[in-house]
Amino acid sequence: xxxxxxxxxxxxxxxxxxxxxxxxxxxIKIPHLCYDxxxxxxxxxxxxxxxxxxxxxxxxxCAAKVTEGMKVQTDTVTLHEIRKTIxxxxxxxxxxxxxxxxxxxxxxxxxxxxxLGVREISFEGEKHFHTVTDPSPFxxxxxxxxxxxxxxxxxxxxVQHCSVYTLAFRGFEIIPTTPYDKPLTESNCVFCGQxxxxxxxxxxxxxxxxxxxxxxQTQSTTTTCPYCGVxxxxxxxxxxxxxxxxxTFPGEGVNKGNLCVKGRFGYGFVNHHERLKTPYIRKEGxxxxxxxxxxxxxxxxxxxxxxxxxxxxxxxxxxxxKCTNEENYLLQRLARAAIGTNNIDNCARL
Amino acid sequence: MAGLAAAFGSGAMTNxxxxxxxxxxxxxxxxxxxxxxxxxxxxxxxxxxxxxKLIVIEPRRIKMADYADIYISQKPGTxxxxxxxxxxxxxxxxxxxxxxxxxxxEDFDALEKTLKxxxxxxxxxxxxxxxxxxxxxxxxxxxxxxATIIYAMGITQHTTGVDNVLxxxxxxxxxxxxxxxxxxxxxxxxxxxxxxxxxxxxLPNVLPGxxxxxxxDGRKKMEEAWGVKKxxxxxxxxxxxxxDAAANGDIKAMFILGENPMLSEANLVHTEIGLGNLDLxxxxxxxxxxxxxxxxxxxxxxxxAEKSGTFTNTERRVQPxxxxxxxxxxxxxxxMIITMIAKRLGHKMEYRSPSEVTDEITHVVSQYGGxxxxxxxxxxxxxxxxxxxxxxxxxxxKDKFVRGKGKFHAVEYRPPAEVTDxxxxxxxxxxxxxxxxHTGTMTRRVAGIEDLAPRCKVQVHPADARxxxxxxxxxxRVTTRxxxxxxxxxxxxxxxxGVIYMPFHYxxxxxxxxxxxxxxxxxxxxxxxxxxxxxxxxNL
Numbered sequence: 087x088x089x090x091x092x093x094x095x096x097x098x099x100x101x102x103x104x105x106x107x108x109x110x111x112x113x114i115k116i117p118h119l120c121y122d123x124x125x126x127x128x129x130x131x132x133x134x135x136x137x138x139x140x141x142x143x144x145x146x147x148c149a150a151k152v153t154e155g156m157k158v159q160t161d162t163v164t165l166h167e168i169r170k171t172i173x174x175x176x177x178x179x180x181x182x183x184x185x186x187x188x189x190x191x192x193x194x195x196x197x198x199x200x201x202l203g204v205r206e207i208s209f210e211g212e213k214h215f216h217t218v219t220d221p222s223p224f225x226x227x228x229x230x231x232x233x234x235x236x237x238x239x240x241x242x243x244x245v246q247h248c249s250v251y252t253l254a255f256r257g258f259e260i261i262p263t264t265p266y267d268k269p270l271t272e273s274n275c276v277f278c279g280q281x282x283x284x285x286x287x288x289x290x291x292x293x294x295x296x297x298x299x300x301x302x303q304t305q306s307t308t309t310t311c312p313y314c315g316v317x318x319x320x321x322x323x324x325x326x327x328x329x330x331x332x333x334t335f336p337g338e339g340v341n342k343g344n345l346c347v348k349g350r351f352g353y354g355f356v357n358h359h360e361r362l363k364t365p366y367i368r369k370e371g372x373x374x375x376x377x378x379x380x381x382x383x384x385x386x387x388x389x390x391x392x393x394x395x396x397x398x399x400x401x402x403x404x405x406x407x408k409c410t411n412e413e414n415y416l417l418q419r420l421a422r423a424a425i426g427t428n429n430i431d432n433c434a435r436l
Numbered sequence: 437m438a439g440l441a442a443a444f445g446s447g448a449m450t451n452x453x454x455x456x457x458x459x460x461x462x463x464x465x466x467x468x469x470x471x472x473x474x475x476x477x478x479x480x481x482x483x484x485x486x487x488x489k490l491i492v493i494e495p496r497r498i499k500m501a502d503y504a505d506i507y508i509s510q511k512p513g514t515x516x517x518x519x520x521x522x523x524x525x526x527x528x529x530x531x532x533x534x535x536x537x538x539x540x541x542e543d544f545d546a547l548e549k550t551l552k553x554x555x556x557x558x559x560x561x562x563x564x565x566x567x568x569x570x571x572x573x574x575x576x577x578x579x580x581x582x583a584t585i586i587y588a589m590g591i592t593q594h595t596t597g598v599d600n601v602l603x604x605x606x607x608x609x610x611x612x613x614x615x616x617x618x619x620x621x622x623x624x625x626x627x628x629x630x631x632x633x634x635x636x637x638x639l640p641n642v643l644p645g646x647x648x649x650x651x652x653d654g655r656k657k658m659e660e661a662w663g664v665k666k667x668x669x670x671x672x673x674x675x676x677x678x679x680d681a682a683a684n685g686d687i688k689a690m691f692i693l694g695e696n697p698m699l700s701e702a703n704l705v706h707t708e709i710g711l712g713n714l715d716l717x718x719x720x721x722x723x724x725x726x727x728x729x730x731x732x733x734x735x736x737x738x739x740x741a742e743k744s745g746t747f748t749n750t751e752r753r754v755q756p757x758x759x760x761x762x763x764x765x766x767x768x769x770x771x772m773i774i775t776m777i778a779k780r781l782g783h784k785m786e787y788r789s790p791s792e793v794t795d796e797i798t799h800v801v802s803q804y805g806g807x808x809x810x811x812x813x814x815x816x817x818x819x820x821x822x823x824x825x826x827x828x829x830x831x832x833x834k835d836k837f838v839r840g841k842g843k844f845h846a847v848e849y850r851p852p853a854e855v856t857d858x859x860x861x862x863x864x865x866x867x868x869x870x871x872x873x874h875t876g877t878m879t880r881r882v883a884g885i886e887d888l889a890p891r892c893k894v895q896v897h898p899a900d901a902r903x904x905x906x907x908x909x910x911x912x913r914v915t916t917r918x919x920x921x922x923x924x925x926x927x928x929x930x931x932x933x934g935v936i937y938m939p940f941h942y943x944x945x946x947x948x949x950x951x952x953x954x955x956x957x958x959x960x961x962x963x964x965x966x967x968x969x970x971x972x973x974x975n976l
Binding site: 245246322349353363383385415433 | 453454472473474475476478481482485592593624625626627628629630631632633634635636637638639640641643644649658662663664666667668670671672673674675676678681682686687688689690691692693694695697700715716718721722723724728729731732733734735736737739740741742743744745746747748749750751753754755756757758759760761762764765766767768770771773774775776777778780781782783785790793794796797816870871873877878879881882883884885887888959960961962
């Protein structure tokens with residue numbers, strides 16, 4: 087443990103912790119744009135600069151580690167001016183499109199501009215027109231909204247190990263893009279959407295969530311992914327009884343906030359028009375709609391008949407490894423206690 | 437699972453996902469990790485980038501092989517021969533952990549004797565792998581401070597599946613790679629709650645908590661909990677056996693919850709005969725699946741987003757699922773439907789919510805004793821967790837094995853049930869795509885996903901493509917003794933010559949029409965990974 091002072095408060099934190107992580111732990115907010123707990127410190131955006139007693143210049147708190155006896159100030163007049171200038175510079179080359187931008191309400195740039203009270207932009211100059219038309223089914227790329235924090239480049243390279251993006255071109259023209267500036271569908275992209283999950287602005291957004299709802303109109307429910315056995319934790323974002331997006335908390339859960347293509351984008355089946363909405367009973371060779379009472383009575387009568395005529399072991403149950411523990415428990419109880427057979431299995435073998 | 441249970445006393449993953457980066461050497465076999473467990477694969481690749489050594493043993497050159505220090509492409513179905521040869525090297529070169537073998541295990545002598553004849557030179561011929569590579573892999577694994585084995589269904593889906601798993605257990609125990617951080621034998625579960633379904637006793641030979649059905653005291657505990665006089669004491673039938681019993685008339689009614697055997701069972705023609713022969717087939721699902729289409733009664737269940745409960749992931753971690761939306765139409769949560777049927781059969785099951793079932797489970801399943809609905813709502817907990825104060829168990833077999841001593845099994849190599857011949861000269865092996873899931877019931881209905889992986893492709897080695905006159909992208913016919921399907925050829929050198937590969941997601945080109953339903957004698961797992969096949973251009 088190391089002892090240090092932050093905004094006059096004395097605190098003990100684990101050795102090796104960055105000032106930003108320590109501040110987070112202590113509930114002190116430092117603005118940042120290029121930081122993601124899944125990524126190595128980058129020190130690119132300079133918004134998390136803090137003042138350290140004895141240091142010549144402000145230092146990026148995402149990269150600097152806490153040392154014994156260190157005295158840190160996170161919110162001085164100088165820091166405020168530096169941050170405001172940085173945000174003004176970013177906004178001078180950013181479309182003022184917040185009214186309809188997909189990321190409004192969950193945009194880190196928008197939040198920081200608001201918190202710093204940036205209303206007038208003192209810099210005027212050329213703006214990017216980089217919007218990319220990408221036929222990818224999931225990733226919308228609006229590169230004129232990119233602030234070149236390289237989070238997409240870094241998460242794709244260091245976490246997803248795909249290296250689809252790189253920072254291309256020079257100077258003012260610099261943007262993250264694919265090899266030869268081709269669409270994602272022509273790269274080795276696996277459409278995990280990790281780049282969307284880390285992008286702080288509206289430059290990378292989910293195509294299938296566009297215009298479906300604003301953050302303040304939606305509910306969020308933490309749950310477990312229904313696909314493979316890893317058990318990734320995710321947030322179902324719902325509006326008016328429908329899932330409109332899946333998000334994660336970076337760094338959290340067994341998956342540390344990472345997801346694959348199925349986990350992040352594979353929710354469309356829930357409200358698919360082919361979902362079974364009523365019971366069916368086969369009559370004259372065809373499956374016909376039936377009421378719950380009709381269907382359940384029919385099942386009970388027929389199961390009793392089979393049990394009476396041929397014994398309980400003439401009945402078999404296949405339980406589901408897609409269903410919950412509780413449901414599997416109840417179905418095997420039904421087989422064993424209500425019918426009296428051990429003919430119950432699940433698809434563990436398949 | 438049967439294999440690990442015999443060796444260690446528990447069939448579950450021994451270590452946690454978070455533990456993988458602590459390994460010095462990672463051995464992946466029979467797992468196409470980047471496609472079937474993509475987020476877990478990220479951890480493995482990160483570990484390799486941070487200095488861990490990686491051995492990949494897999495007939496196809498999967499993505500993981502790109503990161504491997506040693507990559508071995510063995511002939512499908514020759515795993516026992518290969519691993520026995522690795523262990524032969526480890527013993528010959530004195531790389532065993534003698535203290536561990538002496539203190540923690542039994543029956544090593546019989547194994548040592550059996551392994552004598554498994555020289556790398558002999559294995560080289562049977563497995564189609566250079567003998568030197570076998571020696572290198574054996575040395576790398578055995579010399580590691582901590583080595584972990586990660587496997588999936590490429591190991592288990594064989595008629596020698598249990599033997600394959602036993603060789604994994606032998607390898608780990610003889611080198612002392614079990615019960616510590618960064619070690620272990622770790623089977624990855626393919627579906628979200630396979631682990632939980634097994635834990636809950638949705639298996640024919642065990643009650644909840646792996647209590648054998650012939651254990652009188654175990655039955656008595658359940659009889660009291662469920663208010664019944666006598667539970668059946670003889671093991672029931674496994675899924676493939678039920679299909680056989682349906683075909684010959686011994687099983688007359690089946691209730692299938694959220695499964696689609698009409699795509700997932702081996703030998704689909706036989707599966708359809710079995711299910712078609714039933715007097716009563718009830719299917720409870722969220723879509724009209726290929727199986728539901730054959731049913732007499734279909735019940736609409738709820739999807740994961742429309743109900744609450746818990747799933748147990750591959751590392752034994754029990755985690756909550758929470759309702760976010762209402763079930764569609766008049767669909768009902770599956771737990772509720774089961775209680776309604778029980779009531780009509782005269783067996784009372786009264787629960788107001790799934791959390792009451794979660795709490796009942798804590799009373800009857802000792803491993804879940806401390807995993808209450810209240811605790812699990814806050815965070816995931818890995819079983820065994822016997823009491824409400826217990827923190828859970830990320831690493832099994834720490835000071836002693838669940839069964840007491842770890843048991844070595846002297847396993848001999850047996851060839852697969854079906855080997856190639858003049859009429860069927862190629863080996864067919866099956867698997868999954870990253871984008872699609874299992875029988876595609878869910879993913880094939882998701883627009884963008886279906887765009888990314890719209891159709892089944894059959895991987896064919898370029899030399900075989902020339903031999904059988906098929907071109908990349910052409911429709912070809914794949915035939916086995918059980919049937920034939922048509923699909924596009926994907927000519928690629930990532931597959932071994934003489935082997936073809938296809939996924940089983942697609943109903944219109946159902947791989948399991950072709951696969952062999954021959955079962956492992958103990959685990960009763962069909963041999964999805966090896967059968968003999970032939971290919972020809974479609975227009976012939």
